[in-house]
Each structure stands twice: as structure tokens, then as C-alpha cells.
Amino acid sequence: MKLGKVEFCRFLQILALFLCLSGMNQAELSRSRSKPYFQSGRTRTKRSWVWNQFFVLEEYMGTDPLYVGKLLHSDVDKGDGSIKYILSGEGASSIFIIDENTGDIHATKRLDREEQAYYTLRAQALDRLTNKPVEPESEFVIKIQDINDNEPKFLDGPYTAGVPEMSPVGTSVVQVTATDADDPTYGNSARVVYSILQGQPYFSVEPKTGVIKTALPNMDREAKDQYLLVIQAKDMVGQNGGLSGTTSVTVTLTDVNDNPPRFPRRSYQYNVPESLPVASVVARIKAADADVGPNAEMEYKIVDGDGLGVFKISVDKDTQEGVITIQKELDFEAKTSYTLRIEAANMHVDPRFLSLGPFSDMTTVKIIVEDVDEPPVFTTRLYSMVVSEAAKVGTIIGTVAAHDPDASNSPVRYSIDRNTDLERYFNIDANSGVITTAKSLDRETNAVHNITVLAMESQNPAQTGRGYVAITILDINDNAPEFAMEYETTVCENAQPGQVIQKISAIDKDDPPNGHQFYFSLTAEAANNHNFTLQDNKDNTATVLTRRNGFRRQEQSVFYLPIFIVDSGSPSLSSTNTLTIRVCDCDADGIAQTCNAEAYILPAGLSTGALIAILACVLTLLVLVLLIVTMRRRKKEPLIFDEERDIRENIVRYDDEGGGEEDTEAFDMAALRNLNIIRDTKTRRDVTPEIQFLSRPTFKSIPDNVIFREFIWERLKEADVDPCAPPYDSLQTYAFEGNGSVAESLSSLDSISSNSDQNYDYLSDWGPRFKRLADMYGTGPDCLYS
16 A cells, blocks of 8 residues: 555654654553652552643544553552553543553544543552452543644635725735634644735735735836735644645725826817807816826816806716806807817825826816807897877887897898787887887786887798886876775764764875875755755864754755765866765764664554455465466477478478488478568576567568578577577578588478479388378379479
8 A cells, every 4th residue: 555645754654653642641651650659548658640731633534443541550459450440531432441450542533633632530440350440540630632623724815805906015904813623732733824826926924814915016007006925824833744725815006196187188279159058068188197086076167268267167077077058148140269278186085196196187168159040139128118108199109129149130020929918009100110009008907018120031930039028107187086995884863963974085096206195075956955064174084063953864864965075196186975964863982873764654544454464465366477488487388390381381400311301300491482571589687688680671682692691690699598498509400401422402491482383203212211201292093282
């Protein structure tokens, strides 16, 4: 059997260790023989078999039990087999066995120090016959001797770490740690050293501490941002035959601001229309920066150029682009191009890398303004005009002006946006822009008119400009004063002369500059009345007073007092307002209790029975009237005439082919030819009838289609005012039969007034659907009509 190199080395280790342990066991036994043995009540004697510990190698893989050691024979043992040895304690019989004759101890199972490092057992010598101890029980320990059977392990691996780019050599990245389960107090089985298997020459590792450090300077994240390292931990201080374990370490280079921004181009050019609104984006430019995150954040600014007040630039936080927008309206006719000098600079500069700078860059942006067809522009955006409300129609209020800003300078036509002048109070001259009044104005209805004037290019009406005009209506004294409210004035029957019964005031819809001043007086016909008088308080109020006492409701319950009110306008206006005064019965405090005239006393001699009889008659009459009204409302006109009437007086409507005798709806055609017949029209009280009948002379000269249209319109009006009409809309169609039919007209409309000799016998050949018509118009002996 050939042994490999590793197996041979392990065999030599075990052999040397075994020889060492044998020598230690013998030395322990020799030392123990010199120890005294004390026994209670006896003289001291030498103890012949005391020991402390045995040693045995772990991981024994042989087929035979592993010899551990031998118990020295007791002094009582004469070698005749009368003494036997026994074991007890941890692992006795299950792991360790003893030869009861010789005292040899063996291990029967594979031992692992990492599971249990030692076992405590007890040995005793017994008399084989009596099974009694001949020596006291003695305790000893079997220690498991470690061998290098566990490789180092990285319990926290795999590792991830980061280190700033451009870090100097020796910058610490991360520390890795491996653990070895072998005995660190014995030999080198647990002594670990670290080495790097992958990741050189960029990184290195400290052999004893496991600290990983940078090994190259100026590592650039933009060139390579991630490295994968493989670290090995080996026991036996890294010697041959030691066991090893590995782990991976992913190292990421974090960014630093070591790259300045740079524009890809030295100049840019953009075209924009002059109609572009303010705040619109003109262009986006971006300076390239290989850094990321905050190190790539930039700010842009316009440092020079002729567009400093017209354009501005800001940064898009998401894309780090410079966004150029318009600050003022562009005008091709005023300026056709702009040039901007724009600078981009890093916001966060690292002083360590200033030597790589400058951390800013410049570029030129040229903006070309393109001409577009612009709408006309008013000289001012808002016009303010005034006009008196007394102005006549056609009075000139003011003028607006607009021009075409383009180079063509097209003529401009003006109009008013009628959505802002729905009542059409104003007109504007299309060519001159002069605004005039089109209607009479009333300041009290609308004091200010806000209208929009449209200015359109003559050559391109789609180009429309808007101007705004505020027309203020000046007030004139065109409204007479009137009572401020509806007064409910009362006078007590016990009122005394000179008693104030009402204080009145006036209002005026006009608005004079200096305020209102009203003058109150009684009219000429009321000035000398003996009941009431009026006192002007000179503060736009007046007081009504009584002139006498002894007012009685039975004599006169209501008085009407006309009051004359004049304003202070120029010219002044006046009005007469009537104050209604009711005579009331008042309490002691002058508060009105009742203002109704007392009922008349029944004539003498009218008994209660007679009064009841009169009331019964009145009620009976009311019931009869209600019954008559109800019957008249329920009565309805028949919709179809009796069948005995002449069928030729009816229009039969055919909604489908061959309606025949199933068509029963009809209409009296006699009325179509006699529209001048006066009808008994029922009118509704809540609707004013507006039916206008045609006179006979007019009727004779009007064409048939006009006659029928007027007839239908008349019937529609009658249905609207008919109190018995149903409360829903209905559509009735009145029409002639068409002339385009192959069979020509089948109507009998003209049969009453004409003596036609046309032969209708062919109707009997058209089938059963036309049998009814054939019977009516055929020449057979049974026909009703010829």
C-alpha cells in the first residue's frame, strides 16, 4: 500500500505524538508512586496506582480499538487473576473499555476534540471473588489531543467594500477574518495567515490581520469601477500541509470629483420663431462630466452676450442640462439674432484635484429669430373712454388704433366682438377704428361697458389682434325721486292733532356728484286737506302729521295722501307718490289692534232660520255650477266621423302598402276646402289666443299649399289653447299623396268637386288589398259610387 505525501506526513505526526504521550503517561505514574496514601485508622502506606490523565489523538480512523494507556497493577495484585479492574464515568463502556485482567484502556470510537475536549473517568480494583474493592476508587482524565483537521472559515464572507478612487497606496479597504476550530493552545493548527489569490496588483492583504489595502495609486473609477478579490486563509502558519479556506471580496471604487465638465462643442446654433411665448424652452445644452452623483452636479450661467435680458439659463436637476428659456417677447423686426456666452461649472470642487482643472468650461450659443406672420398690435392694450348717457345714436366716443408689426404692414380692419356687446350698444368703423353709439345708453342699467375690439389683417383675416375698451357712462338727471320703500302707515282713531304718524324718505337712481337733495311737499289738491299735513325735515326726510282728531273707521277706513318730491338735479325732476293711511283701533300705548272696518249690523227682523236658508240656496247654486263645469271639461270631441257619412270626405292614411279596409283613421276633408267657416273655438284662460283667420277674398287668391299650411298652423294653435287637449305633444301629419306613383294618385280628394269620368275598373286586377277601392270606384252594378 502506497501512501501519499500528505498521508505520510500525518502518519509521522501521529507517531511522534504517540511516543511523546507514552513517555508522559509513564512519568505521571512514576511521580504518583512517591505520593503518600492516607487511610483512616491505619498507618501511612505507599499508594501503588494513582494517575492524573491520559492523552489520545482525535480522528483515529483505524479498524482496531485505539490504545489509550495502561493502569498500573495494584500492590494487592499478585498476578494470579484474583483482581479485576473496572471503569466508570463519561464514555465508560460506550467509548472507552478496559481489560479487567491487565488494566489496558482502549477507545472504540472516533474521537473529535471539537465536539468534546476531555473525558473524566473513575477506575477501581475489585476482588474477583468477593467483588469488593481492594483499592479506593481513583479519578482520572483522558484528554483528546488535537490534530489539524479543520480548515479556516470566513464566517462573514463574501465581503463587499468601497474605497474612493485615486486613493494613495496603503489605503485601508476592509478587514477579513477567518476562524479555525482547532485548538489554538496546541501547535500551529489554529494559527492562520492571509494571502491574496486574485486582485493583484491593485490590492494587498496583511498576512496576520487580514486588512486589505490598496496597492496601486491613481486607480480611476471612470476606467474601472469594480474589482473582485479572492483572499485565502491558511493554518499551520501557512506551512505546507496546512488547511486553507477562501472568500471573495468585491471592492467598488467610489467617485470623487476628479473630472471637470467639458462641452462637446465650442458653439451651438438654434432657430426660434418670434411668436414663441415667454418662458418657452429655446434649447438644451449639456457639458459632459464623467463623474456621477453630486460630483457631476453643475450650474450654468450666461456670462456675456447681447441676450442677457432676453434669455435665461437654468439647470435641469435630473439630467444636469442647461435649459435656455425666453424672458422677453421676441421681435424679428427689432432684432434677428442673439449671441450668448455660457459657462458650465461643477458645484462641488475637491481641492485635492484642482491640478486637474479648471472645473468649468465655456461655449457659445447663437439664437436666430425667425419671422412669422403676427396679428395686428394695438397702440395700447386697454382704452378708457367716457360718454354721456344722454348721447344720441351715432355719437363718437373714441378711436382705437392698431398696426401690422410685420414688414408687409398690411392694412387693418376693425370690428367689435359681439360676445362682449350682446345688446349692440356700440359700432366701430372698420377702417378708421372710430367707436360710436348704436343705441341709447342708460347708466342706471349698466354704468361701464367692457368691449373687445378685433383688428384683422386685410390680407390674412386669420391674424387677429385684440384690444380692450372700457366705456364709462356719465350720469345725467333722468330719474325722478320716489319713496324709499312701500310704507304701511296707520293712524289711530284716538290720534291727537299734530301727532307724527310716519317719517318718509326718498331715493333716486341717478348719482349726482354732490349727492342727493330732496324736497317734500303736498300736492296742490291735498295742501288744504283737514286730515293730514307734511313737514320737510331738510335732511332728505319728511314727517306726516295729523291735523285733527276723531278718525273713525266706520266713516272712512283709508286715506290717500299725495306727496310731491323734487330732486336737486339740473334740470330738476319730480314725482308724486301716494301714501296710503289706514285708520286703526289702537290700545292705550298707540299700538294698532285692528284696521278692518266694522261689519254692518244685520237688518232687524232677519231671523237665524232665514239666514240659514239663504246660505243653503247659495251653496246649492255653487254645487250646480261646479257640476256643469265638470261635465263640460269631460266632454270630448269625437276623433272619427260616423261610418254613415260620405267616405269621400275623409283622408285615409296608408302607412304601408295596401292598408285597405284596416285603415280607420280619417279626417274631415270638407274643412280643408272651407277654411272660412267660423269654428266654435275653446280657449284657455291662462293662454292668450293668437289665431288669425284668413278673410274670404284673401283665401281665394292663395295657392293650395299656402292654404293647407295656414290650416295646419291654425289647428296647431287651436290645440295649444284647447282646455280638453291631452297634456302631451302629438304629431298629426296632413299631406297629399305623391305624384310619382306608377298608379298615379288614388286620392278621392277631388272627386266631390269634379265630374271625372275616369275608369277605375283596373283596381279589381290589383289583388285583394285593393278590393275595397275597387268596390267604391268600380263600375259594377253594386258599386256605391260611379
